[in-house]
Amino acid sequence: MVVLFFLKRKIFRFLTVLGILFCLVGPLFLLFQVRKTQGVLGKLTVVIDPGHGGVDGGTADRQGNLEKAINLKIAQKVGKQLRQTGLKVVLTRNRDTDLAPFLAGRKGRHRRDLMGRINKALRTRCAFLISIHCDYSMDPRKQGAVVFYNYLSESSKEIAGLIQEELNIVQERPGKIAPGKYLIIRQKELTGVLVEVGFLSSQVDAEKLQTDQYREQIAGAISKGILRHCRKSLDVSE
Numbered sequence: 001m002v003v004l005f006f007l008k009r010k011i012f013r014f015l016t017v018l019g020i021l022f023c024l025v026g027p028l029f030l031l032f033q034v035r036k037t038q039g040v041l042g043k044l045t046v047v048i049d050p051g052h053g054g055v056d057g058g059t060a061d062r063q064g065n066l067e068k069a070i071n072l073k074i075a076q077k078v079g080k081q082l083r084q085t086g087l088k089v090v091l092t093r094n095r096d097t098d099l100a101p102f103l104a105g106r107k108g109r110h111r112r113d114l115m116g117r118i119n120k121a122l123r124t125r126c127a128f129l130i131s132i133h134c135d136y137s138m139d140p141r142k143q144g145a146v147v148f149y150n151y152l153s154e155s156s157k158e159i160a161g162l163i164q165e166e167l168n169i170v171q172e173r174p175g176k177i178a179p180g181k182y183l184i185i186r187q188k189e190l191t192g193v194l195v196e197v198g199f200l201s202s203q204v205d206a207e208k209l210q211t212d213q214y215r216e217q218i219a220g221a222i223s224k225g226i227l228r229h230c231r232k233s234l235d236v237s238e
């Protein structure tokens with residue numbers, strides 16, 4: 001009986017020590033895993049492009065809120081969220097400015113602005129570029145975020161699909177990815193997708209996009225989609 005009592009105490013002690021060890025080593029192991037993932041993600045640079053800026057306001061909602069400001073706020077959030085994971089992020093603009101230098105007598109400011117963004121992305125040798133915009137339609141019922149991809153690029157389509165999946169979790173009506181002919185995602189040497197975060201012609205979207213909470217949600221979805229693609233391409237478990 002006494003032997004059994006001591007044996008039980010020994011087993012109890014052993015289990016306690018094992019429990020303490022597990023509590024100590026568990027978090028350390030997780031931390032190590034997170035560090036390892038962050039280290040690997042640090043190999044990649046992603047370019048986030050807030051559409052328009054400066055003289056170019058983009059589209060606007062009924063209240064006159066400009067697209068360029070919404071694009072920048074969401075892009076900055078995406079940048080912040082992604083940097084926390086260890087990814088390197090470059091924004092084509094971090095303030096209210098365009099990327100086309102003023103050239104007296106020269107036309108084509110819009111194209112030069114787009115080329116400025118493309119060249120900046122090429123200089124960073126980024127893995128891919130995500131351009132952020134707001135849409136506008138004559139049909140006020142159209143709403144929701146849609147991701148456009150380069151139909152000639154498989155990886156562009158894959159990134160678009162992953163971002164759209166995440167966006168569909170946070171928005172009321174699920175959207176579908178679509179091929180787009182935008183200059184910024186049509187480049188051969190640059191993989192890109194263009195995210196239309198909502199329709200400023202829709203009262204519902206316009207109101208939501210003016211709240212920081214919704215912009216945070218949209219940014220979170222874009223970041224998650226980007227990370228899923230990065231982890232997949234680097235073969236790092238999620």
Ligand SMILES: [Zn+2]
Pocket residue numbers: 051052058059067133134
């Ligand atoms: Zn736009």
